[in-house]
Amino acid sequence: xxxxxxxxxxxxxxxxxxxxxxxxxxxxxxxxxxxxxxxxxxxxxxxxxxxxxxxxxxxxxxxxxxxxxxxxxxxxxxxxxxxxxxxxxxxxxxxxxxxxxxxxxxxxxxxxxxxxxxxxxxxxxxxxxxxxxxxxxxxxxxxxxxxxxxxxxxxxxxxxxxxxxxxxxxxxxxxxxxxxxxxxxxxxxxxxxxxxxxxxxxxxxxxxxxxxxxxxxxxxxx
Amino acid sequence: xxxxxxxxxxxxxxxxxxxxxxxxxxxxxxxxxxxxxxxxxxxxxxxxxxxxxxxxxxxxxxxxxxxxxxxxxxxxxxxxxxxxxxxxxxxxxxxxxxxxxxxxxxxxxxxxxxxxxxxxxxxxxxxxxxxxxxxxxxxxxxxxxxxxxxxxxxxxxxxxxxxxxxxxxxxxxxxxxxxxxxxxxxxxxxxxxxxxxxxxxxxxxxxxxxxxxxxxxxxxxx
Numbered sequence: 001x002x003x004x005x006x007x008x009x010x011x012x013x014x015x016x017x018x019x020x021x022x023x024x025x026x027x028x029x030x031x032x033x034x035x036x037x038x039x040x041x042x043x044x045x046x047x048x049x050x051x052x053x054x055x056x057x058x059x060x061x062x063x064x065x066x067x068x069x070x071x072x073x074x075x076x077x078x079x080x081x082x083x084x085x086x087x088x089x090x091x092x093x094x095x096x097x098x099x100x101x102x103x104x105x106x107x108x109x110x111x112x113x114x115x116x117x118x119x120x121x122x123x124x125x126x127x128x129x130x131x132x133x134x135x136x137x138x139x140x141x142x143x144x145x146x147x148x149x150x151x152x153x154x155x156x157x158x159x160x161x162x163x164x165x166x167x168x169x170x171x172x173x174x175x176x177x178x179x180x181x182x183x184x185x186x187x188x189x190x191x192x193x194x195x196x197x198x199x200x201x202x203x204x205x206x207x208x209x210x211x212x213x214x215x216x217x218x219x220x221x222x
Numbered sequence: 223x224x225x226x227x228x229x230x231x232x233x234x235x236x237x238x239x240x241x242x243x244x245x246x247x248x249x250x251x252x253x254x255x256x257x258x259x260x261x262x263x264x265x266x267x268x269x270x271x272x273x274x275x276x277x278x279x280x281x282x283x284x285x286x287x288x289x290x291x292x293x294x295x296x297x298x299x300x301x302x303x304x305x306x307x308x309x310x311x312x313x314x315x316x317x318x319x320x321x322x323x324x325x326x327x328x329x330x331x332x333x334x335x336x337x338x339x340x341x342x343x344x345x346x347x348x349x350x351x352x353x354x355x356x357x358x359x360x361x362x363x364x365x366x367x368x369x370x371x372x373x374x375x376x377x378x379x380x381x382x383x384x385x386x387x388x389x390x391x392x393x394x395x396x397x398x399x400x401x402x403x404x405x406x407x408x409x410x411x412x413x414x415x416x417x418x419x420x421x422x423x424x425x426x427x428x429x430x431x432x433x434x435x436x437x438x439x440x441x442x443x444x
Contacts, residue, residue, distance in 0.1 A: 066352045067289065070296035073287075073291060077232065077287070080287065118352060119351070126345045127289045129341070130287075130346075
């Protein structure tokens with residue numbers, strides 16, 4: 001799967017979050033990192049070609065006043081035009097998926113009814129759901145990054161894993177794909193291969209146990 | 223009341239909607255028309271001074287992918303900064319109001335659950351509600367303009383009135399303020415003064431009848 005990460009950030013060198021994400025994606029051969037603000041004015045044909053080549057498109061940005069920075073909006077206006085992303089018959093990006101990686105400086109709990117912000121992140125991202133629907137893109141649940149600067153090393157490590165999975169797994173929220181992702185990585189390294197084989201065996205065992213449980217329940221309901 | 227109309231549109235000369243709104247506001251002495259795209263790069267101090275002088279701020283834009291064009295986002299990022307619009311104690315724009323004039327090319331009915339867009343305009347504007355809350359601004363219900371090009375003369379005339387009221391009335395949705403607005407305008411013109419006096423008398427009569435009705439109902443419930 002080829003992934004295009006479209007980053008909107010007017011001051012990316014000073015963003016620890018974006019620098020961390022860039023480093024996290026650097027080892028992934030099928031991922032293209034594309035910083036919009038560094039590509040102004042846009043070469044529309046080149047931008048459209050990048051979209052066409054990708055199986056997954058990621059919109060990645062910090063929340064500025066609960067929305068994306070200007071460059072993403074300008075890019076959408078100029079590049080995501082009729083006849084390229086949709087026509088009279090429907091969306092033209094069918095078969096591709098859309099992910100959103102969004103960072104903000106308040107805790108996740110601020111983004112809910114009664115919280116300091118009073119709206120959820122999903123509410124703010126409603127336009128992207130409508131955009132996905134219009135263009136035929138399959139929308140992934142967003143990957144949210146709250147208060148990156150306040151996260152400890154373990155949380156950063158977890159973020160790196162979540163981010164790499166978000167960019168490369170067909171279904172980033174699927175537990176079995178996540179387990180397989182770990183196994184693949186551990187098996188690639190001789191030092192951890194034994195652990196990987198053990199993990200793979202356990203994963204199979206979990207699958208068998210689930211199946212047995214499912215059959216037992218089915219029997220009960222008959 | 224002084225009103226600042228902040229217009230975000232990358233191609234305003236070709237927008238019939240914006241040209242119509244501009245002409246509609248031209249006769250209003252207390253209204254400043256401010257086209258963002260013509261003021262790039264922003265002089266932050268000058269922009270902030272304009273905001274400070276206004277009692278009402280209007281964000282006016284077409285929906286591009288269900289959001290404002292890039293210039294409004296850039297302006298918010300550069301001009302609406304901490305210490306100017308909010309600080310640790312709360313919003314710094316308290317006492318001012320925020321209106322949103324938003325135009326789009328699909329019918330209003332598309333913007334609802336099960337409609338072609340599937341989301342309401344209010345859902346797309348959630349970030350502005352959060353922004354108003356954060357800065358202390360009183361948020362007005364948005365003025366929506368659907369399919370301007372398809373509207374007939376009567377509808378355009380109604381839009382002109384709604385728009386002028388939105389820019390100048392303390393409570394644009396209040397029926398009594400709307401009636402007074404008509405009376406003021408009719409009385410200013412000798413040709414329509416008699417009609418205006420008649421309308422004023424009827425408005426008073428409606429007020430008296432409502433009061434009587436209210437008293438009767440209060441009597442019933444005692």
